[in-house]
Amino acid sequence: MKPSKCNLSIACMIALVAIILTLPGQLAGQTEAAKSYSNGTPATRWSVQVDRVDPGTLELAYSFQIAIYENLIEKLKKTKQFQQVFRDGDLKASEVPNLLMLKTTVEKYTPGSETRRAVTTVSGATKLTVRSQLLTREGEVVLERTVNGDVRFFGSNLRATQNLARNIAKTIKQSPVSGSGQPTAVLTGQL
């Protein structure tokens, strides 16, 4: 009789542990579901169209403009925050209902030198400062941030554009507009 009692208590313990482990997951799932169906309809996911980089009044090399644009598209796709990421001029973008436009304007550019960085360590940094704006089709600004990107030690000058694009993607990811729901508040700030 003793062994069967022991088996029963072990089975009870296992069942208890299983319940404890499953319960938080179920609760979290319910919360997520409740969030995404808050108005009785599934929350909308936004798509984004990346516009070409506007150099403003600065003499920014065309390779830098293209590098920022291409890196931005790549980094935004990687974040998976948007349903679709469109390029500038893409005809398919006009068919998408929830579309935001990402405009990038260069505000400051400090050209650097890889050789100077390698020789002196402290000088020769390439620095970029841009203003990023997320706009609706109607032209309403839903997010506006000033973002920096630079290369200080190792790597080519174009690596500054990679860092800049990563920072822009990070900023957008942290903002509420990239997630579900209607972007309402205008967010401004600097990263």
Added chain:
Amino acid sequence: MVALICCGLTAAAQNSIQQKTSKAFSTRATHLLGFANTKSDCSGTLSIEDDSLQFQQTGKPGAKVKIASVGDVFLGAESKQVGGLPMTLGKTAAPFGGGRVVSLFAHKKYDTLTLEYVDADEGIHGAIFQLTKGQGEVVRNELIARGVAISSHPGQLTKESATEARHETK
């Protein structure tokens, strides 16, 4: 008789021009970013054949773009440290700042060729290639010879190169 000879000479000249234009062109290049279905920072062969621009990574199938879809070509100049990561690590490890002295001489000038082209959905793409100094101009001229219309101001190319080079030599 004279008219016949003239016609014959003109036809021969036109034929040679056509042959020259349609002749395949290729050069070694490093793809930095943006070209369709190609890994970033890889070396290979950039070639122009018939109506397409192709980049073939060493030992892999090439990626093509129609020359007609290329909207703009820009040239730039850049100076880069040679040797990559192993050289950088070696220079860092060198005692008494010896690595810095090496860095002073271990750099090379390159041409950067920036292309802008559109895909089937009219979406704008950009691609940047790094070529041996002097080759950028050759590729650009080849593309112009095959009908690529450069919308930018011609002076902008030299200005861009000069600006970058000036900052590099500082």
